[in-house]
Amino acid sequence: VTSADNEGRVRDAIIIGAGFAGLGMAVAFEREGLIDYLILERAGDVGGAWRDNTYPGAACDIQSHLYSYSFRPNPDWSRVFATQPEILAYLRRTAEEEGIRPHIRFGADVTSARWNSRDRCWDVTAAGSEYRARTLISAAGHLSDPVYPDIPGLQTFAGRLFHSARWDHEFELRGTRVGLIGTGASGIQIVPELADVVASLDVFQRSAPYIVPRRDREYTVAEKRMFARVPETAQNLRDELFWYNESRFPQRRQVPSFIEQISSVARDHLASQVPDPALRAQLTPDYEIGCKRILISNDYYPALQRPNVRLRTEGIARIDETGIVLGSGEHVDLDVIVAATGFEAVEPPISRVIVGRIGRSLAETWDAGMEGAYACTTVAGFPNFFIALGPNTGLGAGSMIYMAETQIGYVREAVAYILATGATVEPAESAQRRYVESVHRRSEGTVWTAGGCSSWYLHPRSGRLTTLWPDFMSQFRRENGHFSPSDYVSEPDAGELALQRS
Ligand code: N01
Secondary structure: OOOOOOOOEEEEEEOOOOHHHHHHHHHHHHOOOOOEEEEEEEOOOOOHHHHHOOOOOOEEOOOOOOOOOOOOOOOOEEEOOOOOOHHHHHHHHHHHHOOHHEEEEEEEOEEEEEEEEOOOEEEEEOEEEEEEEEEEEEEOOOOOOOOOOOOOOHHHHEEEEEHHHHHOOOOOOOOOOEEEEEHHHHHHHHHHHHHHOOEEEEEEEOOOOOOOOOOOOEHHHHHHHHHOOOOOHHHHHHHHHHHHHHHHHHHOOOOHHHHHHHHHHEEEEEHHHHHHHHHHHHHOOOOOOOOOOOOOOOHHHHHHHHEEEEEEEOOOOEEEEEEEEEEEEEEEOEEEEEOOOEEEEOOOHHHEEEOOOOEEEEHHHHOOOOOOOOOOOEHHHOOOEEEEEOOOOOOOOOOOOHHHHHHHHHHHHHHHHHHHHOOOOOOOEHHHHHHHHHHHHOOOOOHHHHHHOOOHHHHHHHHOOEEEEEOHHHHHHHOOOOOOOOHEOOOOHEEEEEEEEH
């Protein structure tokens, strides 16, 4: 072991990533007190997606009293849907006050994590240093690595080009001609902010999103005081928000009246904000509501109707040095292109560097048909390994923090078991297959697989729903909230290993 940091000891746990899931995991370990753990974080600060997404208008579209740790309620949320700086400050405070920071190695980009069968531990390399641990927890997230659009000529553009998740704050946008590609959750938050300052804004839409009103407001001083003095009131609000989101779940199509109700809310919102029938037609989605994330905004449609803003729906043919060429042949002159085009959610790059028992990476394992994870958390062939917010844990509606906390509980119990017994655990392949099939059965006929859209919820090769959880959040916790050793097998012995390799 060469690391200056590592004294050669085998730690109890290594966590990859200091975002919501990684920090939450660390808090659980920290509060337990007995675990020797380390977080490897590639950036220079905590916060994950909330550190990286600093674009103008960045805010959460899930209510903050729900979109926060249950074990660290924050009576001071300034409004229903907190903005990015406030959420990042919450995460920084969490790291500080829970004593997590000394356990984090910043600038530690994990380039290799391999199971060492001889020493029964994970050998991890990050930024040239080496670390070892009995257990490995990937909390690298699935919205961490930006994707640029695959459009011919993108690299030839001579103006400024950046991604929504890598906002270039040095660049003065005032008075420039900006093209924004993408009208997902990020894109529609950016448009109203840019429309105010730029000379012109061309919004390139490939598919129209469904948008419903954003029911946001500031909390009053009296409310915040009440949340602080009587914590049960904040807890009640959290519970109320949980069940509100849980019931806003039309995607399984089990209650047709829900679908009709939410569709009409979106239709009425569009009709009331966009009087021009031609623009309204362009903004009307051609797939079933819920197939992609249902977005919330009160200022996106109005911003599109400003004189300096134009919605472009003709499709992009190519990009050249000076701008974007539309399918119609029209050239749009631009100084800046912003790509609000999403993330490598389906195949997160971290899955290529984590290598299991038989020398195969997670990405290769999943590619070979072994999709998904047992309990959405563990993978056959990867002993003592846990993945937070990995396969089938995303949500169309609801709080990812609830999902992360469910997994944190599971991993905490599993790690305690491993450390107490000296066992090495992984799911049996057959158990994993059965579990993943049960998830896929539930996804059949849902709006995500049959709603007539193409989305990053589906795997591009198998067409299966691999990123989203196709059931209620509460069901996820019922199924995956507790680790049970009887679901697991121990690492095979050397003879069995040789057989598997051959
Ligand atoms: O990314 P997206 P996002 N040419 O992948 C378009 C979370 N989030 O960053 O729909 C032209 O959703 C693409 O078009 P289409 C949330 O979970 C949360 O907006 O594929 N267009 C789409 O319009 C969210 O779901 C908050 O046809 C191209 C857009 O780019 C997730 O992050 C806020 C294109 C990408 O949308 C990702 O959201 C923001 C191309 N070649 C984000 N390629 C909260 O408030 C892609 N597009 C919590």
